[in-house]
Amino acid sequence: MGILLGLRRMASKRRSQRKLYISDTLLALGWTLYGLVMPLGNGLSAATTLLMVSSLHVLGQPGASLKQNAIHLSPLFFLLAQLLLRLPDHPDHLALGILLAGWSGGLLLIQQHLRHNRKQALVRERSQHQAFRQLQEAHDQLQLKNEHLQHSRKRLQQALKSSQQLASTDALTGCLNRRGMMRHLKQHFAPQTLQGALLMLDLDHFKKINDQHGHPFGDLVLKTMVQRIEMLIRTGDVVVRYGGEEFLCILPDASLDDACTLAERLRQMVACAPVVEDGHSQWVTVSIGVTVFDAQEELQTAIERADQAMYQAKGSGRNRVKVLSPTARKPLRTVPPAMS
Structure with a gap:
């Protein structure tokens, strides 16, 4: 048993x-x-x-x-x-x-x-x-979908950031355009505290340069001009491509004398050496209008005044700096080009 x-x-x-x-x-x-x-x-x-x-x-x-x-x-x-x-x-x-x-x-x-x-x-x-297995599979699927959504969200954010940057930046020179200027000022300056000086720069005889050497060489002239400007301005200053060959420099908290000194240095820097590429060589000059503004004045009004001073510089022979105060209808003074 x-x-x-x-x-x-x-x-x-x-x-x-x-x-x-x-x-x-x-x-x-x-x-x-x-x-x-x-x-x-x-x-x-x-x-x-x-x-x-x-x-x-x-x-x-x-x-x-x-x-x-x-x-x-x-x-x-x-x-x-x-x-x-x-x-x-x-x-x-x-x-x-x-x-x-x-x-x-x-x-x-x-x-x-x-x-x-x-x-x-x-x-x-x-x-x-x-x-439990069905819940685990559902959890894995939800987690996978969440990862896909997070990845899509990051790509959308990057695409949005890139589109905003493209919309705010000049594609040729890399500096801000008008829309980027306004966004930059809103982000970094309070409207009631923004004051300083403006420089409006315009290349002399730029149409003639395009006609003589072609538009690609004219693009190189614009990029060279921006590079030379950025070598002299301060860290907090803003360079804006305001028009075809017009550039605006915003100098926060700068005095009129400081702005005039910088404008003359910029004029000399642009004209210091010719632009050379593929056998083409061209000396370039720039006319600059200078003004100051404070928080009590609309920025657009000051920009128009700087533009007016720049056209007065062009009318006075080009390659020079004109200064126009907020209260003066005529230029305060003219900074003539340096004698070579």
Whole structure:
């Protein structure tokens, strides 16, 4: 019997359904043969022992089928038949039969109830696992979509920044255009505190340069002029391409004398060396109008005054600086070109 129980345990560990049926059948036959050859006086003790062992095996396998448990409980019925055949006149055989039959039926009902509960638990566990997997897949999809949205958002921000920069910057010279000037002033200066000086610069005879050397060379002249201007202005000063060959320099908090000094240096810097490219060489000069403004005056009014001073410089022979104060209708003074 010990060998049969050992086989039963090994089969249970390996979880082979076929081996479980074989071991339970052998165990039932073993108990039956043991009941047939055992002494008659030990029938009740054998029945009690068999009842306890069978009960433990049945209750220890909540997932076993009804067929398997019926095979396992068959020794009880064989023992009951043996006792009835060998002791037909025993006064307790009816009670013993009822006890064995009731106990076996109760075990089967309990075991089937446990099996049903176990199946329901497995179904719930499988459903929970499937729901968790679906939630995990949904979470992964949402995370992937969120990453795509973040990437798209960054690209849109970069595109917006690039478009704003293109809209605010002159593509040829790289300096600000009129729209960029207004945005820059709003971002960096309060309207009630903005004051300083303005320089309006205009290249002399620029149309003649384009006609003589071509527009690509004229573009090079404009870029060279901006480069020479940026070499002299301060860090906080602003250079704006205001028109075709007109450039506006905004000098925050600069006095009229400082602006005149810078304007003359700029005039000399532009005219200091010719612009050369592919065999073309051209000396260039610039006419500059200077004015000052304060917070009480509209910036556009000051720009128009600087432009007026610049045209007066051109009318006076070009390559010179003209200064026009906010209150004067005529130029305050003219800075003539340096004698070479």
